[in-house]
Structure formats: structure tokens, C-alpha cells
Amino acid sequence: MIEIAENKCDFCGCCVGVCPVNCIEVKEADILIEHEICIDCDICVYVCPIEVLYQIEPNKSTSVAAA
Amino acid sequence: MWNEQKEFDCIVVGGGPAGSTFARVAAESGLSVLLLEKDRDIGVPVRCGEAVSDAGLRIFHEPDPRWIASTINRIKLVAPNETVVEFDLHQKGYILDRRIFDYDLAEFASIAGAQIVTKAYIDGLIIEDDKVVGVKGTHVGERFEKRAKIVVGADGVESRVGRWAGLKTTVKLKDMECGIQKTVTGIDVDEHMFDFYLSRKWAPGGYLWVFPKGKHKANIGLAISGLYAKDGKAAHKFLDEFLAWKYPNASVLTTVVGGVPVAKTVKHMVMDGLMLVGDAARTVNPVTGGGIIPGMRSGLLAAETAVKALKNSGPTRKNLIQYEKEWHKIGGKNHERFYRIKETIFRFTDDELNRIANGIANVPEDSRSLLKLFTIAASKKPSLLIDVARVFTGI
Ligand SMILES: Cc1cc2nc3c(=O)[nH]c(=O)nc-3n(C[C@H](O)[C@H](O)[C@H](O)COP(=O)(O)OP(=O)(O)OC[C@H]3O[C@@H](n4cnc5c(N)ncnc54)[C@H](O)[C@@H]3O)c2cc1C
């Protein structure tokens, strides 16, 4: 499951742009992940420029190919 | 007032340069336009290096001195081994103050008759019979729905508008540049020079920039490709290391982060009742990461098509597709070329970059025809750029 570090997000939307299942929502000062839809691909974790997101169940990662 | 009006000709989601340009052009042609921006302030935070070319800006507006923090006429490229290659731009570039610029673009739209609403967050579309007919959202905590003949997704890198309608706009990991920038002061910079640092150690799969805003202030930022971000070192670490090395005494005034989609433009930019413009359609130049002018260009072309479609037989995909064609005619083909060039350039190893830089540094500046070609090509004849890139790969 993807966790969001508290008080760290800058709400830039970079993670939203890459999420393959469109389950991240970024508002002016709010970020939400719909965990029921998330496929734990970890792509959002890689792209976040300031390491806000992290995977707390590493084995769950399906590591979708970069392409 | 917008809250009393139930239906508009066009609803634009997002108040960046692409959305404001669409709104202005559509309103100037007499369409009723509502522009909805989620943030409380148009243009803020500024997630951008703010560099544009004079020629690009002039397609739309006479540059207003209030928009311009610095005028640039030279470029400095720094190779991994710190070999420096400098050359003349042969045209002017600017570092804008986008707080003022984006405000003005929104103001132009408003003067033309568009209604602009901030703190209006869109979280869904109204879709009937497979046609997009409106938006749903929240304005300062209150739910609302508005109908439109055409909904325009100008919602930036984080765009969800297209996806809600079933268009494929997801950016691949390798096509996302993960950016961070600090506006710093207390440093000495050449106020007329763009600095680019190219190396896997500074910014793998991207570049690091120092864009001056006067003699003692600059936007210093970098973007790394998602491909390399996957290796586990996040963008902010690269920037902190660079600043500690090059500008240890800098004071940070602002930090912003952001994604730059250096992707091919989305295959389908329109469907019944929907158009995508700017970063939402992935119009950024994939080599430079510059998205202000391409975004405005797509906003202009989309609005021209929207006006025609609404005056004729309606906002069907068949009518709106003219925009897609115009985009491909003007920018699209070059865009695909730039994309291929990006794929080559951003994969250069540091050794290759050093060899290229050393080769160029040995040539006296006034005969650096390759670079002259490169600058001219980049601004005017992109077809030349591919040849230059071939030369580069051949070195
Ligand atoms: C670090 C960095 C440096 C850059 N440097 C440069 C540069 O030097 N030169 C250059 O030309 N380009 C640069 N770019 C790219 C440039 O910033 C973008 O291409 C440009 O801003 C795109 O304009 P736009 O109007 O398409 O989108 P944006 O300017 O991103 O505007 C989109 C707007 O939509 C709003 N929005 C999003 N979702 C919703 C929603 N659901 N409801 C309501 N509103 C919503 C957002 O709040 C935002 O205001 C840089 C980008 C980054 C991240």
C-alpha cells in the first residue's frame, strides 16, 4: 500500500500524470489515493521529486515495466 | 454571474497559459466562456523555469516589460567534465515573471468576456450518450455542476479530464521529467546567460538549469527522467548536492516541484464535446521541456476550431478534429522529431557528452557553425535539428 508522508507534499501533480489507473487526486493542498483502485505499481513513488510517497508492503509491488 | 448561468459554450478547466489563451480567443469570437481554476491564485505557485523565446512570445503578445525578469542573449553549456561551451543565442530569450504573466493572460481572457473563477476544483465530467456535456466540482466547499457545449481540459501535467472521458493521456514513466527548482538569491550570476548543466551526475536523463532573474537571483532547477528516478535517488537530492557545490551561500526564496511530460502529444486530443490543450495534451517540447509557448499555441488552435464548430454543425468529434490536424500541421510533426531527439540526447553517457563538448570547445566561437545551426534550427527549422542530432550521435 502506498503511504503519503505527512506535511511533505507540494501538490505538483507529477504522480497523478503517471498513475496508470488514475487513482491519485491532488487538490490545491490535499492529496488522496484510492487504495481500492491502486495496483501498487510504485510508479508514483519513483517520480515524486521530494519523496513524499512510499510503499509500505514492498512485496506487493507488481513493478510495472518502465515502458 | 457564473453561478446563475447553467450552460456555457465552453468550460475551460485550468487557468494556466493554455487555458487562458483558449478562453481569450474563444471569448473574443463571441463565445460564452467559463474558466475554472482549482487554486486560489492564478499562476501561483509558479512551477516553471519561466524561460521563453522572444519569437515564441511574439506569436501572441508584444512582450510587456512587466513580465520580464531578465533578457537573455547567450547560452552556456557545461559538460560533465566542466568543459564550458558558450555561444550567442542570435535571438532574444526571456526569463519571465509568471506570477505577473499568467495573471495578465487571465485578465486578457476576462476583458474579452470570459468569466474566471478560482478555488473551483473539478472532480468529474457530465457524460450523456458518450458525449461530454459538462463538469462537476466544488467551489469553496460547495458542490456545483455546469453544462457546456465544449469542455476544455487545460488541467496541466496532472490532467484527469481526458482520462475521465476515456482518452489515454497517462504519461509513461520514461516520459515524465521529475523536476524541482529553487529560486535563490545572494549569488552572482550573468543576468544575460542561460546556463545548462548536462550530466548523469547533475540530472540523469534531463538537465540542470540556472536561469538568472537579475544579477543576484536565479531559478536553479533540474529535471531527471522517470527512467533514472526509478534507481532510487530523488530529484531533490541532486539539486541540494549541486547547490552545496556551486552556490553554497545561496538563500532559497521559493522551492517548487513539478512534472514535465516530455511525451508525444496524446493521440486523441478531442472527442464529442471535449478538447485537450497544453500540458494536458502533452504539448511540451520534449527536448527543451518548454511548455509555455506550445501550450498557448494549442490553446489558440483549439479555440479557433471550437469557434468554427459551434458556428457550424456543433461540437462533434468530427468537427473538433480539425484542431488535432492543425496541431500536427504546425507543431505536431516537429514534436515527434523532437521526441526522437530527446530519446537520443537524454541517453548520452557522460563520456559521450564530454567528447562532444571538448570537440566544440576546440572550435573558435565565431566558427561554431554547428551550434549556430543548432540554435537557428531549434527556433526556425526543426528539420535541421535532426541532422544536427545525427552529427551529435556520430561524434
Ligand atoms: C520545474 C519546471 C520547470 C519548467 N520550466 C519551463 C521553462 O523554463 N519554460 C517553459 O516554457 N516551460 C517550462 N516548464 C513547463 C511549463 O511550466 C508548462 O508546460 C506550462 O505551465 C503548461 O501550461 P498549461 O496551461 O498547459 O498548464 P499549467 O500551467 O500547469 O496549468 C494547469 C492549471 O490547471 C489547474 N488544474 C489542474 N487540475 C484541475 C482541476 N481538476 N480543476 C481545476 N483546475 C485544475 C492547475 O491548478 C493549473 O493552474 C517547466 C515545468 C516545470 C515543472
Ligand code: SF4
Ligand atoms: S502505486 Fe501505481 S496505481 Fe498506486 S497510486 Fe501509485 S501510480 Fe497509482
Ligand code: SF4
Ligand atoms: S509528485 Fe510528490 S509532491 Fe507532487 S503531488 Fe505527488 S506526492 Fe505530492
